[in-house]
Amino acid sequence: MSNTNTYGDQLIETLLNAANELHDETGVPMPVIADAMYLGCGIPHSIFGAAEPETASRPEQHETDVPPIRTLGLIGAGTMSQGIARAAIHAGIDVCIAARDPKRATAASDAVLRDVSGATAHVASSPHLETLASADIIVEAISEDLAGKQRVLSEVERAVPEAIVLATTTSSLAIDDIASALADPRRLVGMHFFNPADRNRLVELVAGPAPQSHQRRARQLATQLNKHLVEVPDTPGFIVNRVLIPYLNAVFDFVDRGAPLREIDLDIRRRYRLPVGPARLAGIIGSDVVLAIQTSLHQRLERPDLRPARALQALVDRGVLGNKSGHMFPAALNDGA
Numbered sequence: 001m002s003n004t005n006t007y008g009d010q011l012i013e014t015l016l017n018a019a020n021e022l023h024d025e026t027g028v029p030m031p032v033i034a035d036a037m038y039l040g041c042g043i044p045h046s047i048f049g050a051a052e053p054e055t056a057s058r059p060e061q062h063e064t065d066v067p068p069i070r071t072l073g074l075i076g077a078g079t080m081s082q083g084i085a086r087a088a089i090h091a092g093i094d095v096c097i098a099a100r101d102p103k104r105a106t107a108a109s110d111a112v113l114r115d116v117s118g119a120t121a122h123v124a125s126s127p128h129l130e131t132l133a134s135a136d137i138i139v140e141a142i143s144e145d146l147a148g149k150q151r152v153l154s155e156v157e158r159a160v161p162e163a164i165v166l167a168t169t170t171s172s173l174a175i176d177d178i179a180s181a182l183a184d185p186r187r188l189v190g191m192h193f194f195n196p197a198d199r200n201r202l203v204e205l206v207a208g209p210a211p212q213s214h215q216r217r218a219r220q221l222a223t224q225l226n227k228h229l230v231e232v233p234d235t236p237g238f239i240v241n242r243v244l245i246p247y248l249n250a251v252f253d254f255v256d257r258g259a260p261l262r263e264i265d266l267d268i269r270r271r272y273r274l275p276v277g278p279a280r281l282a283g284i285i286g287s288d289v290v291l292a293i294q295t296s297l298h299q300r301l302e303r304p305d306l307r308p309a310r311a312l313q314a315l316v317d318r319g320v321l322g323n324k325s326g327h328m329f330p331a332a333l334n335d336g337a
Helices: 006-024 030-041 079-090 102-115 129-134 146-159 175-179 212-224 240-256 261-272 278-285 287-301 310-317
Strands: 069-076 094-098 123-125 136-138 166-169 188-195 204-205 228-232
Touching: 006 030, 006 240, 006 261, 030 228, 030 240, 069 079, 069 129, 079 094, 079 102, 079 188, 079 204, 094 102, 094 129, 094 175, 102 123, 102 166, 129 146, 136 212, 146 166, 146 175, 166 278, 175 188, 188 212, 212 228, 240 261, 240 278, 240 287, 240 310, 261 278, 278 287, 287 310
Parallel strands: 069 094, 069 136, 094 123, 136 166, 166 188, 204 228
Antiparallel strands: 188 204
């Protein structure tokens, strides 16, 4: 590949094209997109031609008329749920993790407790959704499956008082589609956390038709967790994933054509001074999550150019998921993992 048309140049072009398309379709200002991309995945503001705002690192201001969140309910026992739980415990918020498999629920709460030793807040676990009835807000954090999210949120809606706000951490599904399974769809808000949820500062809020009282409750949670909250439209991929995931998929498109992943990662990091290369970022997110989001974008936007790369699908088929499966990208891939 010539010096005038490097892997990095082509990948940055993919990134900018996606950002411009999102801006044109939704009207989201480019500085907001740049801010979200920096906070969500570390891509510098300069890539998007935007200056870093002075407020970029500040958490949301407290909602003065909203009582503090004292107990957070979490549905799911995976990586995202545990990350949110750690953030909550560090913030002094009690947590209850509900998962159908009692062993997984217990293992999740035990893992959180090991990571936050010395914290004063409490962590409990249960296989029963009814145990979340004392929570101030409930966040569903199960895998990216529309039917599964609809089912569990419908169940929790019946199991807990109407006053409790329900939120979903979906990264690619339409909030309206998930909420359609509820008796009161206005009860649901989208709160897209980013892995690792206890350290990543960004949360995307998809308010949809939720009343102001529910939106304020979600903002209050973000504030107490020391998150920077960006309100986003209910569009495929919201902001970050709409821009980021096609860029990551393009990396694996190069691999499909025989390019070495380590060389791709090194080229873009050197040329654009990125703190984390796209291959490493895909490993942090999880190749399975990247594939699920790319598949959703391909289907919802009906664009052939968004078809998931074969190399990405192959990784998932082989169980090479990135950090969560013990494979550090890109090194593990070059070792034949």
